[in-house]
Structures are given as C-alpha cells and as structure tokens.
Amino acid sequence: MADAPLPPDFTLQKLTQAQRAFESALGAGKVFFEDLDRVTYQDKFAVQDSAHLPAGAIAPTTVEEVQAALKVANQYRLPLWPISRGKNLGYGGSAPLLSGSVVMDLSGMKKIEFDEEFGTVLLEPGVGFYDLYDYIQANNLPYWLSTPGNSWGSVVGNALDRGVGYTPYGEHTKNICGLEVVLPTGEVVRTGMGAFSNAPTWQAYPFGFGPGWDQMFVQSNFGVVTKMGMWLMPEPESLMGMDVEFDRPEDLKAMVDTIGPLRRERVLQQSPSIGNWLRAAAVATTRDEWTDKPGALEDHVIDAIRKRFGLGWWGVSLRLYGREDVNKAAYKVLEKAMNDINPMLIKPTTWRKGEPMEYSGWTGTPITFPMQNANWYGGRGGHIGFSPIIPQSGSAALAQFQRTYARYKEYGMDYQGSFAFGERHLTNVNAMLFNKDDPAMMAKVDPFFRQLVADAKAQGYGEYRTHLDYMDLVADSYDWNGGALGKLNSKVKDALDPNGILAPGKNGIWPKGLGGRA
Template sequence: MVSKRAQGPDPARIRQARAAFQAALGADNVFFGEEDAAAYNDKFAVDDTLHHPSGAIAPGSAQEVQAALRIASEVGIPLWPISRGKNLGYGGSAPVLAGSVILDLSRMKKIEYDEENGTVLLEPGVGFYDLYDFLKARGMKHWLSTPGNSWGSVVGNALDRGVGYTPYGENTSKICGMEVALADGSLVRTGMGALEGSPTWQLYRYGFGPAWDQLFVQSNFGVVTKMGLWLMPEPESLMGMDVEFDNPEDLGPLIDTLAPLRREGLLQQSPTIGNWLRAAAVLTTRSEWTDQPGALSDEVISAIRTKYRVGWWGVSLRLYGREEVNKAAYPILEKAMNDLKPLSMHPAQWKRGEPLENSGWTGTPISFPMQNANWHGGRGGHIGFSPVLPQSGTAAMAQFKRTYDRYREYGMDYQASFAFGERHLINVNAVLLDKDDPEMMGRVDPFLRQLVADAKAQGYGEYRTHLDYMDLVASTYDFNDNALLKLNERVKNALDPAGVIAPGKSGIWPGAKGGTCA
C-alpha cells in the first residue's frame, strides 16, 4: 500500500495553497469542497480511503501549470497530475499519496495537426473522441490507435504505455517531442523542440544529446503540457478475420503461429487474444447464470459460451495498407489460422471510401468494454494485473494455467487477454470486483499480491499497475539491489527534491532529506 516514508500535507498548508491557487488560476478553477475532492477518488480501489485527495486545481495553459508548480513548491504540498483521470483499473484520477492536490489538465485541449506528415501536437486534455472528431472533420486522412476505454486522454494513455489495436497500437512508441513543466516551474522542450521554432519537433524523436521523452513516461519527473504523436495514414484497404478457438489449450499454438508473422512484418497490427469472459462480460451479467459463490464452474462457462457463440479464446486479425499487398498476404494468414482448426472464422474487409467499422481495429473510439465493471452488479469495478512475457506459446500456456489456478483458488472469475507487441506479450488480467461484497473485497488484495509474486518467480514484471501496488511492483525490478529504482530516485531528487510532483508514482519517492513537501 502507500509507502510509510510519505506523509500527506497538513491542513494549514492546504489552506495557504488554496488561496494562492485561487489568485493564480481563478476561483472557478480551484476545487476544495468535500464533494469536489470525492469526485477524484478511485472508484475501483480496494480501499478508497488510502487515496483521497485534498482537492483539485484545473490550469488552462502551460503558464498556469508553471504557476501552480511554483506555488506547490513554495507552500510545500504535493500535486498529482492527471490528463483526464480515466485510467480506470489502475487508479483513475486518485493520487498515490492521500491528501495530494489533483492537478487536473483536462481543460487543456489544443490540437495542432500537420496533415502532410501525419503528426499532431496535443495538450493533455484532448481525449480520443476529441481527436477522432477533429480528424473526421478534416476528412479522416489519419487514424488513431484507440484503447478499450476511449474516454481517456491521448497524451495520458501514451504516457502510461497504453495500447490500441492498429499497427500504431503501441502508443508510447509514437511519441515525438514533449513540452514539460518541471517542479521549479521551468519549462523545457525535448528533442528538436529544444531549437526555437524548429519545424522538425514532431518529425525526429531524438534531437541532440540524451533523449528525454521516455524519461517522462510513467515517471514523476515533470508535468507534460504538450506531446507530439505520429498518426497512422488512412490505409487503402483493410482485410482480416475474426477467429474463435474452442479449448484453453489452443492458446499456445495460436501464439506460436502469430508470433513469427508479427516479427516478420506480415502482421503489423497489435492483436489481442482474449478469453471468453472478455467478450461475454459486456453482453451479460453473472447473476443471469448463477448465484453460487466462488469461480464459475465449467458447466456455467459452457452455457455462456454456447449462448453467445464465443470460443474459449478469440482474436481479431487485420491487414492494413495497399489492397494488392493485402490480397497477397491474406491467404497466408487464412491458411495459418485454418491449420489450427478454429471453432469459427469470419472474414472482414474494408476499402477506402466505405463506412468505417466502429471498432478499435479501425481506430474508432469505443467505451463498451467498460461494461465489464457491471459483471457482478452492485458497485462494480476492476483492477488490472499485467505482466510482460516472451512471445512463446509454452510460456503463455504456463502463465495462463498458473494464473487461472490462482483465480479459482481465490474464487474469482477469470478475464484475461494476451496482447502482442513486436517481440513481447502482455498478459492483461482483469480482476472484476463487487465493492458491495465485503467478503470478495477481502480477497482482492492478497490475490493481487500473490499474482505479482508468481510472476516475479518466473522473471516477469508488470508494465503498469494500480496505485496500491506501485511500490511492490517497483521492488520486483531488483537487479543489483534495485539499482534501477535507485537511479530513478536520484533523478527525482535532482529535479524535484521536495516531491512536489506525484510522490510515489511508479514507486518513485523523493529522498529523506527532501521528504514529501517537507
């Protein structure tokens, strides 16, 4: 849970900071009422009380962010930056350190678009729906790569290494240039943006000397006020298939078939293999099938699958680009899937000029996957557990069996997927919650800690995690006595020794001398 090294700010400092924020940002953009603070709680947390903020402020520009940081440094209070606060399952808008003030950047919504080169320069408040509507109004010459919850921020998603489903699915890899406010209120631009008036800021990632973009990803070293991003050119055509597989054991051969196609570039997208509950949880609720406690029986699983005609595993595969190239590649992909003897296979096709399918495969914003929060009824939610694996069917099957057994041991219903990168897999597991069931909620924390321990025993670490487990997950990266965490702390202490920005983010706390806004 929250590190014992940190303490929240005292009420006197909060009052002092509130008055200063009102003077700098305007009273309408400063929120310290009880209901205001509650609006920023993590609705999916196991224990809400661990992450209550003191209030929130909403700057409207980089200059106001700078002013807010200077005030926070002078008064000695921590700020927790959020873009739109929709990182559901990982903490939402809540801070690691209770009592922090939320730095809500959702008012900052400017978009600069370079149509010729296919890039955008975005402020953090721009959501996926915002950017989609912006591009659609200009002819949709470029596509997004949207996550399952498209309510969120494009900048925030890339900064937390979120993924989508198109060839540009690994959003953090498409970052090109940032503007960042540091804890002392200074402003820096990375890459080619360090040259005043440079026309290549969103074209060349690295600039001269050390490249800093990724150092501001999942870190608390600064507040990103602008971010460049590469967009995917609208393809001439799209071809592919939706494939269902009948048995849990089909996972390994499927991964071993797709992995070489992904590595050689025939399959350029980021496909995700999802289990039956990932599909069914947005179509039905648990109470329609059983009132028995504990993990679902095989009989109930079979009945749900039969009604909705879903496999134990399913995957959607798409080819993007020139129609002639896709027509040549499609038979190769089709044969590879048929050789695995799937339960079903349905072709999909699109050509430029036709209406877009409303799915992540076409970069269309979606939010229906969040319906899974209602699986148990009551005050639903979920928490993610997402270790990184090699692209190996054997490794994936072992991870699946190990994790599935833990779900059953702890009486949880198994929802999971295996998402492809170019060389890795991310095993995204959702722990579906009913916050009105105290007995269930009592099992969640020990269950998640056990999953982290199981992964560590295999040499697997999570690529992102919930607020409650940031210290724990950081500790699993333990080479040479946690040398990486020590390096992160040294950078933190150099840039933000008082811990003004997001103390505890990714397990990174300010040093003892600076304290947390001591």
C-alpha cells in the same frame, strides 16, 4: 475543509493558506477544495475507499498557470498529482497515490495542432480520443487513430502510461515524437527537435541531439507534460482480416506460436490480442443471468455462456492494413496459418476506402463498451489489472495462463485474461473484476493480487503498469543489482524535484524524506 485529508507533516491551516495562494494564482474558478470536489477525484474502482484521498484539485489551462501552480506547491511543500483526464480506470483513475495531495487536473488544456501532410499532431493533455476523432472527421483528414478500450481518456495520458490500441500504431508510446514539459521547479523544456528554436521537424524526428528524454517522462514523476507530438496512421486503402475462435484452453499455445512469427515478420503490423471468452461475454451479459453460486464459475456454466454467444474459449481478431494488393497476398498467408491450427471458427472481414466502415477499435474509432465488464458481478462494479510482460512463446503463455487460472479458482474469482502481442513480447492482461458492495469479495482482492505478483516474480516476469496500491510492490520487484534502477530513478527525481512535490510515489519513485531509495 475540516475533513480534508492532509499530506504528511501538514496542517489544516497550511492547506488553507495554500488554497488561497492557488486561488490568487489561477483564479477561484480553477480551485476545488469542497467535499464534493474531493469525492469527485477519488478512484471509482478503489479496492479500499479510504486510500488515495485528494485534499482538493486545481485546473490550470495554460503553461503559465501550470508554472504558477508549481510555484505555490514548492512554496508550501504541498504534493501535486497531475492527471490528463483522470480516466485511467483500473489503475487509479484521477486519485493521487499519496493521500492529501492536490490533483492537478489538466483536462481543460485541449489544443490540437495537426500537420495534414505528414500525419503528425501536437496535443495538450486534455484532448481525449473522442476529441481528436471528432477533429479528424470535422476536417476530413485522411488519418486513423489508434484507440484503447476506454476511449474516454486522454491521448497524451494514455501514451504516457504505455497504453495500447488495436491498429499498426497500437503501441502508443512508440509514436510519441517530442514533448513540452514543465519541470517541478517551473522551467519549461522541449525535447527532441523542439529544443532547436523554430525547428519544423519537432514532430518528425524523435531524438534530437544528445540524450532522448521523451521516454524519461513516460510513467515517471519528473515533469508535467503540457504538449505531446504523436504520429498517426494514414487512412489505408483497404482493411482485411478475420475474427478467429478456438475451442480449448490449450489452444493458446498454438495461437501464440503461430501469430508470434507473423508479428515479428511484420506480416501482421497491428498488435493483436488473444482474449478469453469472458472478455467478450462480460460486455453482453452479467453473471446473475447464469448462476447465483459463489466461487469461480463451473465449466458447465462457462460452456452455456459460450454456446449462447458463439464464443471459443479464446478469440483473436487479426487485421491487415494498407494497399489492397499487399493485403490480399498477406491474407492468404494469414488464412493458411490459422487453418493449420484447427480453429473453431474463422469469420473474414474486408473494407475498402469509400465503403461504410465498422465503428470499432480495429478502425481507430473511439469506444467505451469494454468498460461494461465492470458490471459483471453487479453492485458497484470495478476492476484492477494485473499485467506482466512475458516471452512471446506458446509454452510460456500456456504455463502463465494455467498458473493464473488456478489462482483465480483458488480465490473464487472469474477469470478474464488476454495476451496482447508486441513485436517480441506478450503483455498478459488479467482483469480482476469485483463488486465493491460485496465485502467478502473485496477482502480477497489484495491478497490475490499480491499472490499473482509473487507468482510472476518467481518466473522472472514483471508488470508493465499497475494500480496505485501496488506501485511500490511492483517497483521493488525490479530488484536486479540491489534495485539499481530504482536508485537511479530516485537520483533523477531529487535532482529535478528538490522539494519532492510532484506526484510522490508514482511508479515507486519517491523523493528524499518520503521513501526515496538511498
């Protein structure tokens, strides 16, 4: 305990007292304050290993225990940092923003309640994508998940941080329907129809009566979500689609301008993602197989990698789900649209209910292989993501790519980028791959990231989520009307959390006395 990090204005004696109070409230088996415990909850992809250090962790497994933990935290003014499973790799993982916080690990809360008739599920935060998938398979339920590239994580936690998947239900936050939340002061509330006693419609209608609070608990520190309702996609009769490769960087413009209208028309109901060659190659090879030269890869090396794996400069997977007759008609539209812009390759795919299924994100199967990209540079690999929201315009996407690619070259980093479609926007996800055992490389990550934020800000583009290191930076970039939104967030924070103990600083939302906006 002697080396434990401490919150501001805290003493080791006070931390020891709080630990004993947690043990009394939860039982010693759910309280973790040894050195190994603290290391376990650090950010495995941290840019600076000395930042975001937890003082310890607790693991309540019931709503009552969450309430009891919050009571102790309020008594000692000790900050808590709730996590669902702590697998938000590239954004901070299980680590707290404020060093000295105690991690509230909810991974032991794993209850699943499934309504087979309507395809709704009520989950606790410890339920991972593999857990829910196994539940559906074991009970032979005719529904598909939407999974992110790292399916180790929590279904609840992913939706609360606006994570995405690859099916028509891929914008996970949009499929939230009703929450149970423990407020920082210990009160338990249910949102939407859950506020009505014994309502059978809690997971059917997301709004209820009065203000809709579900989204207020997304990417915020206003409460601890202990249950979340979600909608799942009925198993389709058929799946049709194609994997398409394009040869030149400039083809991005035509891809966006062709796919965008189909997405807005809902001919494409999924959320396609255009990815560059490295997104595919980094899960199949490592950099040292191709070169030992420092700096960004030269074009001839890129060409060699692409040739071996049959990759375009950009690739996209497009899928149609539902009734087979409808899919056949939509496929003709999709096929013509892609052929009209001269792809390098079109690889069709089909599936009908009852046939063997590919195990991929396109079929809602949990996956983790995309995390292999952390090994690209070797050593202790990792990455962080820079992900601004941009207009769904080919010209805007190409210009954003060209600016960003030039910065990657300037800082000597290999470019992994993608453009994921919503209905009206693009999320430009750029992965900064690195080797933590390379001090020269790690020294470039922070100035590189800050430069990308500044470049995007100059275009009016803001990030939709970010790593712990940059939550204040990104929050401050939302500066309209003197940062009015940040001030509103702080007012709500101080009203709901008067002692400022719950996840201080999360997404730039600080309580009074710890950087709260006046």
